[in-house]
Amino acid sequence: MxxxxxxxxxxxxxxxxxxxxxxxxxxxxxxxxxxxxxxxxxxxxxxxxxxxxxxxxxxxxxxxxxxxxxxxxxxxxxVLFQPSQQGWKKIVDGFFRRWNFPHCIGAIDGKHVVIQAPPHAGSTFYNYKGQHSIVLIAVVSASYEFLMVDIGAQGRHNDGGIFKGSIMGQRFENKQMELPPPCPLSNCSISVPYMLVADAAFQLNEYTLRPYPGNRLNKTREIFNYRLSRARRVVENAFGIMTKENAAAIENIRSVGSNTHSRLAAEFRDTFAQYFVEEGSVPWQDMR
Structure with missing residues (x-):
């Protein structure tokens, strides 16, 4: 206009x-x-x-x-979100109201953005799809709003610590994001941190939740994976909205972090999983 x-x-x-x-x-x-x-x-x-x-x-x-x-x-x-405890709590409220997911400070994902290779770049930007690209990592709100972005990792870095090595990831790692202090999920006694929701490409840690791996999971873990997927799909939809006229310009990333994780991170995920089958359960999670 x-x-x-x-x-x-x-x-x-x-x-x-x-x-x-x-x-x-x-x-x-x-x-x-x-x-x-x-x-x-x-x-x-x-x-x-x-x-x-x-x-x-x-x-x-x-x-x-x-x-x-x-x-x-x-x-x-x-345009972009400026971290503050009050600001994060608004994001958390949005995920809880719209997607029934507590303590969620955003959905995170990454994409390869296809580019024309710079002169003399060699294989620096050459990715696993046989294209030249840079990596875009974004955190999105419950209403598909881009909150934070990190742009520029070279496409050849398919399975290294792209997120953890980024400026954004380093700020999360070093506790510089002004997050609200950990607190219990409803009636549970364990205090858990406020966390990002992500797919299996990301590492499970004290600020990022990823699904349980494997196909033969118990009911509690299946429900957790479903509830997590339901919350994190907003970032996929946000990328889709952004590229609706040129979807071929971006490609999924594979792994951006190690599969290893601490016992504490696993305990946090288990706490979320238990919450979803107890006081945090919803009627439709068994009808999917």
Whole structure:
């Protein structure tokens, strides 16, 4: 919408505006933003954009890079979630009300974003699908809102500690996310931390829940896996919404962490599982 464009232009214009010199008139901030938004929205080739705007390909490349950086600088604090205990509790409330999952601070997943390999990159970005990619990891709220993202891990890192090694993962690991203190689930006596919900690609630890492995599980573990899947599918849906016009641009990741876990992390998962078959049970979990 024109109003949204004008609002964004007002925000980035002081950063992307170029001074006029005696030798040439600079490309206007409006054109710079138009080129960037068209590139981001359509995925059009830079050579095509260069022809459309009668500019050099290297000029278009520089405009897009500078304007994307400006957009990130002005919008990250407006759009992305800023960790605080009060903010996390709102996220937790959303997951409990909409998906019947307590103590959930977000659903996390990662995708390979297909890219054209940079010059001289070799196999640095070459992933297990035979494509070149970077990894996008995102935490999503109960209402499909992207809360936090980590972008840029090289595609060849299929099964290392991508999440744990990221800035986001390090902040969780070092207890720098301003999470509310652990407390019991309803009437249980064990205090459990507030946790992310994830699929089997992620490591079970003291801030991330993953499903029980295996096909022959007891009823309690089957119900836990079902309830976990129901809560974490919001992140899959969020990625689907984001890429509905170009679903082939992203691919699932395989493993982003070790399968090993501490006894304490296993106890937390068991506590959630027991809660779901006792005071946290819902009538429809046995009818799926």
């Amino acid at each position: 024109p109003e949204s464009f004008d609002e964004l232009l007002n925000l980035v214009e002081p950063i992307i505006r170029k001074q006029e010199t005696n030798f040439r008139k600079p490309i206007s901030s409006t054109i710079r933003l138009l080129i960037t938004l068209r590139y981001l929205a359509s995925g059009d080739l830079m050579s095509s954009l260069a022809m459309s705007y009668r500019l050099g390909k290297s000029t278009v490349s520089g405009i897009i890079q500078d304007t994307c950086q400006a957009i990130w600088e002005v919008l990250q604090h407006r």
